[in-house]
Amino acid sequence: MSEKLAATKSRASWKGKWGFILAAAASAVGLGNMWRFPYLAAKYGGGTFLITYIVLVVTFGFALMMAETALGRMTKQSVTGAFSHFGGKFAFIGILAALVPLIITPYYCVIGGWVTKYMVSYLTELPSQIAADGYFTGFILSPGPDTFLWMLVFVAVVVIVVSLGVNRGIENLNKVLMPVLILMAVGISVYSLTIPGALEGLKYYLIPDLSKFSAELVLAAMGQMFFSLSLAMGIMVTYGSYFSKDDDLEYSVRRIEIFDTAIAILAGFMIIPVSVAVMGSAEVVATKAGPGLMFGVLPVVFNDLGVAAPILGFLFFLLVFFAALTSAISLFETIVSCIQDFTHCSRTTSIILNAAWVVVLGIVCNLGYNAWLGIDPMYSIFGIGAYQDHQILDFMDFISNTIMMPVVALLTCVFIGFVIKPQTIIDHVKTSSAFKGEKLFTVMIKYVAPVFVVAILIAYVMNTIGMIQL
Numbered sequence: 001m002s003e004k005l006a007a008t009k010s011r012a013s014w015k016g017k018w019g020f021i022l023a024a025a026a027s028a029v030g031l032g033n034m035w036r037f038p039y040l041a042a043k044y045g046g047g048t049f050l051i052t053y054i055v056l057v058v059t060f061g062f063a064l065m066m067a068e069t070a071l072g073r074m075t076k077q078s079v080t081g082a083f084s085h086f087g088g089k090f091a092f093i094g095i096l097a098a099l100v101p102l103i104i105t106p107y108y109c110v111i112g113g114w115v116t117k118y119m120v121s122y123l124t125e126l127p128s129q130i131a132a133d134g135y136f137t138g139f140i141l142s143p144g145p146d147t148f149l150w151m152l153v154f155v156a157v158v159v160i161v162v163s164l165g166v167n168r169g170i171e172n173l174n175k176v177l178m179p180v181l182i183l184m185a186v187g188i189s190v191y192s193l194t195i196p197g198a199l200e201g202l203k204y205y206l207i208p209d210l211s212k213f214s215a216e217l218v219l220a221a222m223g224q225m226f227f228s229l230s231l232a233m234g235i236m237v238t239y240g241s242y243f244s245k246d247d248d249l250e251y252s253v254r255r256i257e258i259f260d261t262a263i264a265i266l267a268g269f270m271i272i273p274v275s276v277a278v279m280g281s282a283e284v285v286a287t288k289a290g291p292g293l294m295f296g297v298l299p300v301v302f303n304d305l306g307v308a309a310p311i312l313g314f315l316f317f318l319l320v321f322f323a324a325l326t327s328a329i330s331l332f333e334t335i336v337s338c339i340q341d342f343t344h345c346s347r348t349t350s351i352i353l354n355a356a357w358v359v360v361l362g363i364v365c366n367l368g369y370n371a372w373l374g375i376d377p378m379y380s381i382f383g384i385g386a387y388q389d390h391q392i393l394d395f396m397d398f399i400s401n402t403i404m405m406p407v408v409a410l411l412t413c414v415f416i417g418f419v420i421k422p423q424t425i426i427d428h429v430k431t432s433s434a435f436k437g438e439k440l441f442t443v444m445i446k447y448v449a450p451v452f453v454v455a456i457l458i459a460y461v462m463n464t465i466g467m468i469q470l
């Protein structure tokens with residue numbers, strides 16, 4: 001007990017509520033906003049998807065984010081300690097939640113390395129070379145150390161920021177990066193709309209087509225909202241534990257939602273209109289999912305813009321680098337905090353242990369693509385459904401995002417809804433401010449959110465093994 005009290009007393013804290021808001025928003029703004037949101041919006045009817053997504057964010061997303069941040073602030077513990085605070089038999093929920101960033105961070109840093117490579121390439125190579133067919137696959141499959149080195153560069157930046165601490169590192173960086181990120185996104189969006197043909201893409205993106213509405217669209221919007229807001233991976237619990245008990249928690253969570261949704265919408269402004277202008281239709285854009293859109297299609301789009309290509313390409317990937325960096329920092333910090341709370345080691349030791357884990361497992365992920373060291377890059381993890389020819393990175397993404405995150409979210413809803421009861425969270429929130437959304441919170445966390453999470457889990461597992469197509 002004394003160790004827990006000591007940890008609580010010495011725990012870092014944000015300098016103010018805006019430190020928390022910007023840090024949490026920066027965590028939510030990641031690669032999912034930059035390539036997944038525009039692709040899904042293009043695939044599922046543009047404006048129809050957009051409205052559905054916003055409704056889910058302010059209801060389902062609000063309830064889960066309030067629950068997680070309040071748990072962290074109430075207990076002043078990372079996710080491993082927050083649940084066990086209410087009894088040792090609940091510790092397994094926190095452990096499962098902590099495993100999510102432990103799995104995600106290494107492969108996220110691999111992709112961060114790819115983004116870093118592209119950002120630098122627009123300063124050192126011609127846009128036509130970057131847009132050439134096979135450039136991306138040639139890079140990630142090259143039998144050499146390139147992909148490993150770029151991953152290490154990205155990891156090094158993350159480690160440096162986290163090593164500076166919650167205030168000097170994470171908070172100060174996000175106070176600069178978040179405004180810069182928003183300004184860059186607005187600037188690129190405005191420029192993209194000046195390209196001939198872009199306004200047709202803008203109409204598709206903003207004007208709802210109700211004929212496109214379907215259960216499939218709702219599931220896709222739920223999944224995107226779920227992953228975009230950094231829910232069920234311990235981040236919001238950890239960041240909430242650094243939040244002052246005197247600041248307005250509901251106000252802060254609403255601002256995080258606004259920031260994250262604004263960046264996702266801006267990503268659509270940046271990508272959909274210009275892609276439609278160059279590629280001809282939103283349907284064509286929608287077929288280019290995931291890394292294929294960002295690393296394969298967009299360089300072709302930029303190359304077709306002539307003299308503006310190098311500048312726009314560099315600025316776009318600089319923006320994506322910032323987004324990837326802020327999310328990776330939050331993932332890394334969550335693991336560091338969990339290790340500290342679980343083992344009572346120093347922050348420096350925790351950072352070193354986590355950095356070693358991320359590098360080692362990141363190398364393993366890279367070897368799933370890279371033929372360096374003589375290992376077959378096309379090694380399949382298991383041979384069922386959509387995973388017939390997928391690599392280690394895909395498998396880790398499947399385990400963490402498709403399985404563990406919905407399971408953790410479901411357990412969190414059950415824990416708060418029926419074990420400690422919503423009133424426990426409501427009473428805590430009211431210690432510092434009014435809770436205008438308490439009725440919405442209660443209904444969502446007890447009845448609606450669990451159903452949504454189960455639907456997401458079933459749908460995404462069925463999609464992954466090839467039984468349905470999302």
